[in-house]
Amino acid sequence: MLADRVSVSPSTEVAVPRAELRRKTTWRTRLIAYAFLAPTFIFILSFSYYPAVRALIGAFTSWDGFNPPTWIGFANFTQAFHDPVFLQSIGHVALWTVVGIPLALVPPFIVAELVFQLRSLRAQYLYRTLFIISMVLPTVVGILIWQYIYEPTGLLNAVLKLIGLGFIHHAWLANPSYALWAVILMGFPWVAPFNLLIYYAGLQAIPGELLDAAAVDGTSRWGRILKIDLPLVMSQVKLLLVLSIVGVSQNLLTPMLMTGGGPGTSTTTPVFYMYETAINYDQYGYGMAIAFMVFVVVMVLALLNMRYFQSEA
Amino acid sequence: MVQKRVPSISVHVILLVLAGLTLYPMIFMVFNAFKSGVQTAGSPFSFPFHPLWQNFALAFQATASAYWRSGFVVSVSVAAMLAFALLSAYAFARLEFPEREVLFYVIFGLLLVPGFLTLIPLFLEIKALNLLNSLWGLILPYIAGGQAFCVFILRTFVRSIPNDLFDAARIDGAGELQSFLRIVVPLSVPIVVTLALLNIVGLWSDYILPSLILSSNHATVAMAIANFQPPPLAPSVNAFNLQLAAFTMASIPIAVLFLFLMRYFVAGITNGAIKM
Numbered sequence: 401m402l403a404d405r406v407s408v409s410p411s412t413e414v415a416v417p418r419a420e421l422r423r424k425t426t427w428r429t430r431l432i433a434y435a436f437l438a439p440t441f442i443f444i445l446s447f448s449y450y451p452a453v454r455a456l457i458g459a460f461t462s463w464d465g466f467n468p469p470t471w472i473g474f475a476n477f478t479q480a481f482h483d484p485v486f487l488q489s490i491g492h493v494a495l496w497t498v499v500g501i502p503l504a505l506v507p508p509f510i511v512a513e514l515v516f517q518l519r520s521l522r523a524q525y526l527y528r529t530l531f532i533i534s535m536v537l538p539t540v541v542g543i544l545i546w547q548y549i550y551e552p553t554g555l556l557n558a559v560l561k562l563i564g565l566g567f568i569h570h571a572w573l574a575n576p577s578y579a580l581w582a583v584i585l586m587g588f589p590w591v592a593p594f595n596l597l598i599y600y601a602g603l604q605a606i607p608g609e610l611l612d613a614a615a616v617d618g619t620s621r622w623g624r625i626l627k628i629d630l631p632l633v634m635s636q637v638k639l640l641l642v643l644s645i646v647g648v649s650q651n652l653l654t655p656m657l658m659t660g661g662g663p664g665t666s667t668t669t670p671v672f673y674m675y676e677t678a679i680n681y682d683q684y685g686y687g688m689a690i691a692f693m694v695f696v697v698v699m700v701l702a703l704l705n706m707r708y709f710q711s712e713a
Numbered sequence: 714m715v716q717k718r719v720p721s722i723s724v725h726v727i728l729l730v731l732a733g734l735t736l737y738p739m740i741f742m743v744f745n746a747f748k749s750g751v752q753t754a755g756s757p758f759s760f761p762f763h764p765l766w767q768n769f770a771l772a773f774q775a776t777a778s779a780y781w782r783s784g785f786v787v788s789v790s791v792a793a794m795l796a797f798a799l800l801s802a803y804a805f806a807r808l809e810f811p812e813r814e815v816l817f818y819v820i821f822g823l824l825l826v827p828g829f830l831t832l833i834p835l836f837l838e839i840k841a842l843n844l845l846n847s848l849w850g851l852i853l854p855y856i857a858g859g860q861a862f863c864v865f866i867l868r869t870f871v872r873s874i875p876n877d878l879f880d881a882a883r884i885d886g887a888g889e890l891q892s893f894l895r896i897v898v899p900l901s902v903p904i905v906v907t908l909a910l911l912n913i914v915g916l917w918s919d920y921i922l923p924s925l926i927l928s929s930n931h932a933t934v935a936m937a938i939a940n941f942q943p944p945p946l947a948p949s950v951n952a953f954n955l956q957l958a959a960f961t962m963a964s965i966p967i968a969v970l971f972l973f974l975m976r977y978f979v980a981g982i983t984n985g986a987i988k989m
Contacts, residue, residue: 429809429810430810432808433808433813436803436804436808437801437804439797439801440800440820440860440864441816443797443853443856444820444823447858448826448831448860448861450834451835451838452830452831452834454838455830455833458833514728518724519721527728527732530735531732534735534736534738534739536964537738537742537960538934538960539920540918540920541960541964542738544960545738555757558757589734589735591731591735597979597982598982598983600983601982601983650827650828652921653920656921657920671829679833679836679925684833684837688834691830691833692830695827695830699825
């Protein structure tokens with residue numbers, strides 16, 4: 401959706417005849433307009449822009465949240481690049497992005513293709529419903545059930561034992577060598593309902609004539625997927641790619657509930673570290689500096705992606 | 714359509730296996746919500762043939778007050794969010810004033826501001842306003858947080874309403890407020906329902922901001938189930954099963970909404986994608 405929002409340009413405005421415009425632009429219309437806009441602006445200025453501006457300024461201060469903040473320039477940023485936990489957390493989120501993005505993009509596409517190629521519309525509807533039912537679970541529930549799955553007496557070890565692999569028995573989240581992988585690979589088989597719906601909508605929008613023509617030409621199933629479906633859902637891929645990058649890099653909830661960033665700092669991500677430094681250690685300025693850096697990197701990545709994919713298309 | 718078809722039976726098998734695996738955590742949750750701790754330890758995969766309904770009574774006892782709080786926060790936030798957003802959407806779509814474009818981009822720009830950036834300053838602001846442990850400490854930021862997306866979607870919708878309707882109302886002597894109430898409000902019910910659903914689901918599950926602003930004895934549902942404390946008299950061996958019962962109950966309000974309004978929800982998610 402981010403991509404959708406960004407690509408809108410003012411040129412889509414409905415043209416209003418000049419005469420009508422002049423007639424309408426009176427002090428009275430202006431006053432009415434402001435009255436209609438007032439509630440929105442009161443709220444976004446006080447609870448969106450004010451904290452956002454404070455976050456950006458706060459990054460350059462030292463602040464315990466109690467005494468007045470003091471301006472320290474770039475000291476927080478210099479500190480961050482000498483902070484082993486922060487540097488380690490960048491590695492964690494990098495791995496999470498590299499592994500997590502294919503998992504977010506590929507399985508939902510495969511399922512969307514399989515469902516879309518079914519001939520019965522009723523079966524399509526049924527499968528689509530089955531795959532999106534889990535959307536009713538609150539996010540915290542999904543995470544906490546997976547936490548249980550990874551426990552020493554949890555489901556994963558029980559399943560491994562059941563299929564004769566009982567010797568690969570681990571306290572998955574308590575072991576620093578496995579914890580990050582466990583957190584990243586949560587959600588097997590990774591058919592994210594939202595992503596599935598986006599792909600499915602994209603496939604549905606492919607003109608029927610195109611598919612019929614391919615059928616007449618005797619295009620194979622794989623040929624059709626590679627030459628027609630995939631190129632035509634590229635805008636969906638682009639959208640999900642941007643959303644996944646933004647989503648992975650700002651995922652605070654999963655490390656917070658599942659591992660608390662641990663054991664040690666083995667699952668600490670930059671956003672989780674921001675939360676920890678600010679909320680648990682009262683280093684608000686430092687926390688905001690970390691947030692500032694993540695914000696800049698995410699924006700750059702998201703914009704690069706949109707540029708790259710737009711020039712492709 | 715396609716001549717070389719993989720036998721469709723194998724497609725069904727693959728889809729059913731994948732659907733089963735996707736749904737399994739949820740099935741596990743519901744099955745074990747009806748068992749005792751001993752039964753779960755012995756056979757975590759089995760169907761609960763002797764359901765312990767009292768798990769739900771005990772779990773509800775431990776979380777009941779959270780439902781009132783979450784219900785209040787979500788309904789007030791979503792109602793105010795959409796009312797304000799629709800008013801703004803009307804101004805941007807139907808009124809001509811010189812600052813229209815600039816002001817629209819002031820709202821639109823917020824879509825680029827991620828939640829984690831404002832989280833800490835927002836917490837400090839709520840604290841400074843003396844709204845810690847108050848539900849208003851959640852409601853006010855929630856109303857603000859929904860404006861950008863809702864105004865954006867609603868503006869497009871209000872613009873698509875035919876001019877003739879507004880001209881006819883003007884001839885009848887209706888002012889802007891009357892046009893808004895008599896034309897825009899009734900016509901935008903479907904899109905407002907879609908936006909309401911998306912926001913209800915999001916706010917019902919929200920954990921991080923509530924956990925910063927409210928203490929555990931003022932918990933919302935998401936907080937109460939995540940930091941679940943079984944009632945004092947419940948057998949402690951069943952604590953995990955009670956938590957699963959609490960999880961199941963917390964999903965029911967959303968499940969009911971889905972049951973009746975699934976079409977709106979699916980349309981809401983997919984429409985944005987096709988129009989790119």
